[in-house]
Amino acid sequence: xxxxxxxxxxxxxxxxxxxxxxxxxxxxxxxxxxxxxxxxxxxxxxxxxxxxxxxxxxxxxxxxxxxxxxxxxxxxxxxxxxxxxxxxxxxxxxxxxxxxxxxxxxxxxxxxxxxxxxxxxxxxxxxxxxxxxxxxxxxxxxxxxxxxxxxxxxxxxxxxxxxxxxxxxxxxxxxxxxxxxxxxxxxxxxxxxxxxxxxxxxxxxxxxxxxxxxxxxxxxxxxxxxxxxxxxxxxxxxxxxxxxxxxxxxxxxxxxxxxxxxxxxxxxxxxxxxxxxxxxxxxxxxxxxxxxxxxxxxxxxxxxxxxxxxxxxxxxxxxxxxxxxxxxxxxxxxxxxxxxxxxxxxxxxxxxxxxxxxxxxxxxxxxxxxxxxxxxxxxxxxxxxxxxxxxxxxxxxxxxxxxxxxxxxxxxxxxxxxx
Ligand SMILES: [Fe+2]
Numbered sequence: 001x002x003x004x005x006x007x008x009x010x011x012x013x014x015x016x017x018x019x020x021x022x023x024x025x026x027x028x029x030x031x032x033x034x035x036x037x038x039x040x041x042x043x044x045x046x047x048x049x050x051x052x053x054x055x056x057x058x059x060x061x062x063x064x065x066x067x068x069x070x071x072x073x074x075x076x077x078x079x080x081x082x083x084x085x086x087x088x089x090x091x092x093x094x095x096x097x098x099x100x101x102x103x104x105x106x107x108x109x110x111x112x113x114x115x116x117x118x119x120x121x122x123x124x125x126x127x128x129x130x131x132x133x134x135x136x137x138x139x140x141x142x143x144x145x146x147x148x149x150x151x152x153x154x155x156x157x158x159x160x161x162x163x164x165x166x167x168x169x170x171x172x173x174x175x176x177x178x179x180x181x182x183x184x185x186x187x188x189x190x191x192x193x194x195x196x197x198x199x200x201x202x203x204x205x206x207x208x209x210x211x212x213x214x215x216x217x218x219x220x221x222x223x224x225x226x227x228x229x230x231x232x233x234x235x236x237x238x239x240x241x242x243x244x245x246x247x248x249x250x251x252x253x254x255x256x257x258x259x260x261x262x263x264x265x266x267x268x269x270x271x272x273x274x275x276x277x278x279x280x281x282x283x284x285x286x287x288x289x290x291x292x293x294x295x296x297x298x299x300x301x302x303x304x305x306x307x308x309x310x311x312x313x314x315x316x317x318x319x320x321x322x323x324x325x326x327x328x329x330x331x332x333x334x335x336x337x338x339x340x341x342x343x344x345x346x347x348x349x350x351x352x353x354x355x356x357x358x359x360x361x362x363x364x365x366x367x368x369x370x371x372x373x374x375x376x377x378x379x380x381x382x383x384x385x386x387x388x389x390x391x392x393x394x395x396x397x398x399x400x401x402x403x404x405x406x407x408x409x410x411x412x413x414x415x416x417x418x419x
Pocket of ligand 1: 215221222226362363366
């Protein structure tokens with residue numbers, strides 16, 4: 001590809017049918033980004049909104065997003081979970097400002113229109129006008145019907161304590177959306193036990209949202225970028241491992257089992273490995289295997305387009321991708337445990353959570369490489385990346401030395417975006 005081709009192309013130029021060369025433009029075009037919002041976040045897809053344990057009691061709510069749209073996940077008096085759009089039916093205001101709270105109804109402060117927790121309009125001040133000098137003045141038209149002016153209601157799916165929502169009421173069932181293979185890994189983590197929220201991390205990463213999906217579909221980098229992982233034996237290129245995708249290649253799971261091979265320097269050429277380094281506090285790696293793991297010590301699952309499910313030894317979290325523009329997204333980590341965890345296990349999960357999040361021993365660098373990749377893309381959007389490790393095909397594998405999951409995601413992307 002020539003360096004002098006159109007500097008600012010409008011449509012990505014792919015090389016043939018493959019996705020082993022990814023145009024920089026897929027990360028830099030605001031126009032493509034708007035199309036992604038429409039096709040991936042607002043139609044045909046399920047997006048993660050939260051965990052049921054975040055809203056345990058009737059009236060509890062959490063404000064979050066689907067794509068760029070503000071939504072509220074709320075538990076009604078009858079215990080069911082609704083998701084409604086945070087846009088008043090009157091003048092379009094984002095009426096809910098708090099991140100979390102408990103309410104009997106929602107009231108927009110602008111003109112005090114009030115809604116039930118399910119989003120039905122129940123009160124309009126001065127709907128019948130005011131009486132002056134024996135006459136009624138103003139008010140809404142006689143045919144104004146509150147039933148026509150509720151909040152936008154999203155379709156909701158809950159499974160294993162996880163809540164997904166969609167603006168598209170025709171979307172397929174969540175089980176079909178995930179497909180049997182990814183559903184198996186989903187159910188491994190969320191197997192019906194009650195969840196316990198341990199805390200949040202939030203960060204804004206100045207890069208395209210897809211880069212975070214790709215980061216967790218990329219088993220090439222952890223053993224190279226994350227020196228901490230390598231030095232302390234949590235991730236090695238020769239770990240016993242598997243990569244699995246759904247039939248449409250949009251979701252994926254990276255499954256690995258640590259500690260089955262010799263010392264790192266015998267099998268890798270990783271310059272960052274330092275045998276002399278020791279942890280001052282060994283309790284960071286006080287790993288206790290849990291029965292539900294069923295073998296693997298780490299399973300990282302990407303659910304397209306909005307969430308990553310993390311199990312790294314005893315640390316478990318969801319990581320919510322919240323795009324805001326083609327070159328930026330918020331990344332919200334919800335660290336959790338299980339209701340039947342001992343206090344010791346809760347403390348262990350919290351300690352191990354230090355590996356992750358915006359300042360995590362193995363995650364701060366992910367945010368940085370995404371930022372610096374975006375900088376490269378913006379400077380020459382006619383160019384492309386190379387994702388040819390492990391060949392040019394898309395396939396499930398029994399090893400980690402491949403970029404096949406990234407190629408798979410872009411096959412799906414091309415199908416949906418260019419249809
Ligand atoms: Fe990483």
